[in-house]
Amino acid sequence: MNRDIQIALLGMTGRLGGAIGRAILARPGLAISGASVRSGSPVEGGDIGRFLTGEVTGVTASVSLETALQGCDIVIDASLPELTMSAIKLLKKMGNIPFVSGVTGLNSAQQDALIAAAGHSPVLQAGNFSLGVAMAERLVREAASLPAEDWDIEIEESHHRRKADAPSGTALLLGRAAATGRRESLDEVADWARHGHTGARKPGQIGFAVTRGGGIIGEHAVRFLSEMEEITISHRAFDRAVFARGAVEATLWMINAGEGRPAGLYSMQDVVRG
Numbered sequence: 524m525n526r527d528i529q530i531a532l533l534g535m536t537g538r539l540g541g542a543i544g545r546a547i548l549a550r551p552g553l554a555i556s557g558a559s560v561r562s563g564s565p566v567e568g569g570d571i572g573r574f575l576t577g578e579v580t581g582v583t584a585s586v587s588l589e590t591a592l593q594g595c596d597i598v599i600d601a602s603l604p605e606l607t608m609s610a611i612k613l614l615k616k617m618g619n620i621p622f623v624s625g626v627t628g629l630n631s632a633q634q635d636a637l638i639a640a641a642g643h644s645p646v647l648q649a650g651n652f653s654l655g656v657a658m659a660e661r662l663v664r665e666a667a668s669l670p671a672e673d674w675d676i677e678i679e680e681s682h683h684r685r686k687a688d689a690p691s692g693t694a695l696l697l698g699r700a701a702a703t704g705r706r707e708s709l710d711e712v713a714d715w716a717r718h719g720h721t722g723a724r725k726p727g728q729i730g731f732a733v734t735r736g737g738g739i740i741g742e743h744a745v746r747f748l749s750e751m752e753e754i755t756i757s758h759r760a761f762d763r764a765v766f767a768r769g770a771v772e773a774t775l776w777m778i779n780a781g782e783g784r785p786a787g788l789y790s791m792q793d794v795v796r797g
């Protein structure tokens with residue numbers, strides 16, 4: 524591609540979207556062609572660059588999703604499930620635009636809708652954009668697949684007090700990796716929360732524990748526990764910029780030097796594989 528890659532950004536006023544927006548503007552070869560904001564947002568009709576970095580870009584934040592997506596090469600979605608659902612309805616109509624989403628907490632109907640969109644457009648879904656988490660995911664799958672029957676798997680995650688969904692998309696991703704390593708379905712073996720007289724732990728369960736508080740950006744640990752020892756695979760993000768960097772890498776992978784990717788559902792595993 525000889526020109527800048529034009530990116531429509533959803534959720535620009537949020538924590539993740541703001542970090543991604545700043546990373547795009549800082550990266551030569553990438554440009555924001557549009558951004559959607561909520562009706563009544565103080566940024567509505569304003570210059571996106573002025574909001575993100577203070578520098579004028581000439582691109583205006585729009586309440587209309589269709590306007591925000593107009594002329595883009597790819598969409599990066601850092602919003603929340605409701606807007607994700609509205610956006611994927613437009614992908615086909617607007618020419619099967621590639622879609623990169625970091626939004627977590629989709630319910631099963633919303634997840635099905637995203638999978639359906641991947642039937643006609645390239646869709647990359649990343650519960651966590653961090654390349655380190657993608658590595659941890661691989662290690663967890665590998666560790667869980669090793670023949671050792673008495674390891675209990677417990678997943679712990681901690682996030683800031685404003686996070687709205689639990690367990691985090693990353694905890695689910697790591698849980699799925701562990702379940703896949705054991706050739707199980709996470710839904711069948713997950714123990715989402717414990718309270719009261721729970722009885723003894725059932726063999727083969729994958730347990731989850733959630734902490735919410737303060738400004739924690741994101742911490743995850745997958746613990747493999749036997750009677751005698753423990754192995755932990757953990758990941759800690761020090762800076763939200765790690766997600767922004769991964770989102771940019773995912774976008775470049777989807778654009779594939781202008782060749783694009785066929786319709787389908789992709790993940791950060793595809794990005795780290797290259």
Ligand SMILES: NC(=O)c1ccc[n+]([C@@H]2O[C@H](COP(=O)([O-])OP(=O)(O)OC[C@H]3O[C@@H](n4cnc5c(N)ncnc54)[C@H](OP(=O)(O)O)[C@@H]3O)[C@@H](O)[C@H]2O)c1
Nearest residue numbers: 534536537538539561602603606625626627650651652766
């Ligand atoms: N994949 C990753 O690496 C990663 C990392 C961190 C977070 N996340 C996930 O990314 C999502 C966003 O997280 P966050 O912490 O950035 O949340 P946030 O700060 O609440 O940001 C959400 C953004 O979406 C916008 N939005 C939501 N619904 C909208 C609607 N109907 N119309 C227009 N705009 C709408 C919000 O606009 P307003 O400001 O106007 O409300 C805001 O800009 C969550 O699902 C979170 O779990 C993923």
